[in-house]
Amino acid sequence: MKIVIINYGAGNIQSIKFAIKRLGYEAILSHxxxxxRNADKVIFPGVGEAxxxxxxxxxxxxxxxxxTLTQPVLGICLGMQLMCNGSEExxxxxxxxxxxxxxxxxKKVKVPQIGWNQIAKLKSVLFNDVDEKSHIYLVHSFYAPICKQTIATSSYGVDYSAALMHDNFYGTQFHPEKSSDIGERILVNFLKM
Structure with missing residues (x-):
């Protein structure tokens, strides 16, 4: 299986690459x-400003x-946000x-939200064998409101989209590569699609 992590100068790509390696797979970094286009799975990371x-x-x-990609694509954190229509950032x-x-x-909550939080209302094969209220790791000041493409929610002053899905595209606001066993399970689910 060919796994490509998009390397465009705005990602936490090494930690994702190491997480994939811990699962027994190899990923390449490429722009x-x-x-x-020829990858079996594509991971679109992002850290920084939109x-x-x-x-x-x-x-x-x-x-x-x-x-235009047709294989499974996973956007992480800013990667997910960039896959949305737009951002206030x-x-x-x-x-x-x-x-x-x-x-x-x-302004009622401290930003960025940093640390562990729970996910709920899980939908999609991305969350196979993941329990409601599992803890995931987040670092963000911006969020995607709940919408028809929401497949998981979290809460920080407001309920928001912890994960999104449209066709072959998936996005997580949280960092699966930093979310311990739960994050590993989510990555495995993505790689097995």
């Missing part, structure tokens, strides 16, 4: 259009490629895969 990350995607023409236009706009948490 090559053909290599990504508008600068989107600029990097446009510069490498990955903004045009990613929405830097007034950024997204890839439009998930039909929702990312917004900032209200």
């Amino acid at each position: 090559d259009v053909n290599e990504i 508008s600068s990350a989107m600029k990097k995607l446009r510069e490498s023409h990955l903004d045009k490629l990613i929405p 830097g007034n950024t236009k997204g890839l439009g895969i998930f039909d929702v706009d990312v917004v900032r948490f209200s």
Whole structure:
């Protein structure tokens, strides 16, 4: 199985690569259009600020490629947010895969949300053998509101989308690579799709 982690200069790619290796698989880091297109599974990570990350995607023409992929694609954290219509962060236009706009948490809560939180209302094979109220690890100041593509929720001052799905595209606001056994189970479920 060919697993490609998109390397566009805005990701926590090494920790994801190590997590995949712990599961017994090898992943390659690439920004090559053909290599990504020919992968069996694609992981789209992201850490940082939305508008600068989107600029990097446009510069490498990955903004045009990613929405056309037909294999399973997993966006993580900022990767998931960039797959949405847009984000309040830097007034950024997204890839439009998930039909929702990312917004900032209200001033009533401390941002960023850092640490462990629970996921609930789990839908999709991504969460096979994952229990309701399992704990996952998050670091974020912006979130996708609950929408028709929500397949898991979490709560931090407001209920929000912890995971999204549309066709072959999946996104997690949390970091499965940092979410212990639960995160490993979610990664295995994705790799077995």
